[in-house]
Amino acid sequence: MNCNAWEERIALYAGGDLAPAEAPAVERHVAECAGCQLLLSGLRESMGLLREAHADPVEEAHLAAVRARVLSELERGANRRWRLGWVYAMAVAAMVLLMAVWPRSSKRVAVTVPPAPVVAVAQVPRAEPLLPAVRHRHRPRKVVVKAEKPAEPLVVKLLTDDPNVIIYWITDSKGE
Amino acid sequence: MALALLAMAKAVEGPDARARAIAAARASDLAAFETVMRQYERMVLVTALRLVGNMEDAKDVSQEVFLRLYRNLGKVEAESNLQAWLYRVTVNICYDLGRKRRPSVPMEDVPDPVATGDDPQQSATGAERRRVVQMSLRTLSAKERAALVLRDLEGLSTEEVARVLGSSEATVRSQISKARVKMRDFVERYFRRRV
Numbered sequence: 001m002n003c004n005a006w007e008e009r010i011a012l013y014a015g016g017d018l019a020p021a022e023a024p025a026v027e028r029h030v031a032e033c034a035g036c037q038l039l040l041s042g043l044r045e046s047m048g049l050l051r052e053a054h055a056d057p058v059e060e061a062h063l064a065a066v067r068a069r070v071l072s073e074l075e076r077g078a079n080r081r082w083r084l085g086w087v088y089a090m091a092v093a094a095m096v097l098l099m100a101v102w103p104r105s106s107k108r109v110a111v112t113v114p115p116a117p118v119v120a121v122a123q124v125p126r127a128e129p130l131l132p133a134v135r136h137r138h139r140p141r142k143v144v145v146k147a148e149k150p151a152e153p154l155v156v157k158l159l160t161d162d163p164n165v166i167i168y169w170i171t172d173s174k175g176e
Numbered sequence: 177m178a179l180a181l182l183a184m185a186k187a188v189e190g191p192d193a194r195a196r197a198i199a200a201a202r203a204s205d206l207a208a209f210e211t212v213m214r215q216y217e218r219m220v221l222v223t224a225l226r227l228v229g230n231m232e233d234a235k236d237v238s239q240e241v242f243l244r245l246y247r248n249l250g251k252v253e254a255e256s257n258l259q260a261w262l263y264r265v266t267v268n269i270c271y272d273l274g275r276k277r278r279p280s281v282p283m284e285d286v287p288d289p290v291a292t293g294d295d296p297q298q299s300a301t302g303a304e305r306r307r308v309v310q311m312s313l314r315t316l317s318a319k320e321r322a323a324l325v326l327r328d329l330e331g332l333s334t335e336e337v338a339r340v341l342g343s344s345e346a347t348v349r350s351q352i353s354k355a356r357v358k359m360r361d362f363v364e365r366y367f368r369r370r371v
Contacts, residue, residue, distance in 0.1 A: 011353035015327065017334055042360040046309050047328055050359070053306040054222060054329040063217050066235050070213065070242040074206055 003036050010036055014043040194258065202249045209249075213242050216259070219330070220266050226325045227270035229314050233277075237269045244269075263330070263340045267322045274318050305363075312362035316355050319343075323351035324359070 006029055012018040013026045030036045158167035194215075200208035217238065224237035244265055245252060252261055313321055319341070326337045327348070338348045 007357055008350070008353040011356040012349060014356060015352065017327070017349060017352060039357075039360070042364060043356050046312070046360045046363050047356065049306050049309040049363075050313075051329060052302075053310050054226065058218055058222055058225075062231060062235060063221060066217060066221060066238045066242070067210065067213060069235075069239045070246075071206060071210060073239070073243060074209070074246055078204065078206075 003033060003039075006033075006036055007039065010040055011043055014040055014047065198249055198252065198258075201246070209246060212245075216262055217242075219259070220262055223263065223266050223325060223330060224270060226310075226313060226329060227267065227318075227321060228273055229310075233273060237266060237273060240269050241265050260336065260340055263326060263332070264342075267326075267340065270322070271318055308363055308366050309359065312359040312366075315362050316358055320351045320355040320358070323348050324355035327352050328356075 006026065009018060009022060009026050010030065013023060018026060030040055154171050156169040156171070158169060160167065194212065197208045197212050201212060220241050221234055221238045224241070225231060225234035228234055228237060241262060245262065252258055313324070316324065322341060323337055326332045326340060327334060332340065334345050334348050334352070337352075338345045341348065343351075
């Protein structure tokens with residue numbers, strides 16, 4: 001008789017996992033088949049041995065070791081969070097302090113800015129290669145001329161785009 | 177000391193007491209968490225031991241299970257079955273460890289038994305036979321081993337095992353029957369080699 005077909009059902013039967021409707025057929029087969037009787041007794045024996053081994057008491061030292069490791073890890077984590085909390089609190093306090101001080105210091109800066117000197121300033125664009133006549137006017141962007149006294153020579157300071165080049169134009173009152 | 181442990185164990189008996197302990201643990205009460213841990217530590221450690229096969233790895237697995245429990249106390253509080261949650265996490269961590277270490281031992285690697293008498297089955301001491309049966313667990317696939325350990329050793333029903341493993345009951349039945357037959361075959365072959 002081919003007993004391979006019975007193997008799975010006998011294995012389930014050994015652990016009480018077979019559907020009640022199927023159990024009588026397995027019992028009938030096992031009663032007639034010596035090989036399957038050996039299989040069933042072998043299954044029951046190995047399952048019993050495994051259960052015995054599993055029921056062995058676990059040394060308290062192992063349990064205590066796991067507990068200690070877990071609690072120490074959690075305490076370390078709590079300390080880290082506590083320290084991190086302090087860092088955040090300090091950062092927030094520093095920001096609040098900075099915001100409280102900021103408006104006063106910005107006013108002070110505004111007061112201490114010196115007034116712009118009154119100078120005759122003329123800005124001349126940097127010398128460029130020849131371009132079409134329409135674009136080549138060389139008109140200074142900004143010319144401010146201030147004569148301090150009409151009788152004295154007129155000094156015109158021309159600032160170019162190049163900070164190293166400053167042109168002073170000294171002329172008499174007639175512009176010669 | 178024993179009385180204190182007993183008192184602590186009693187403190188978390190019943191769903192209400194356990195819920196209170198978990199709520200306290202969520203509020204960073206480590207003593208409350210230790211109380212919860214004490215109730216389940218043996219279950220987690222021995223399950224891990226059968227799944228990974230050695231105590232050092234089992235302790236690492238247990239540690240990771242309880243750290244995950246602490247991090248997920250909110251979810252666990254909502255889930256009524258803490259035990260099933262712990263089994264599921266234990267099995268998953270053991271799977272991860274198994275993928276890294278490949279613990280299965282081929283039959284050829286199993287050490288030869290020491291001959292002590294004429295009938296090997298009879299003469300083998302109880303301790304040795306238990307050791308061989310435990311060794312047979314390592315010849316199973318990870319899923320077969322998990323199904324067998326949860327059903328035959330932890331005493332869960334096939335329905336509960338299926339829920340923990342995220343499989344169907346039919347799959348679990350098939351895994352359990354194959355695992356039982358493989359385990360029995362291993363023991364038979366082991367002792368036959370002694371003759």
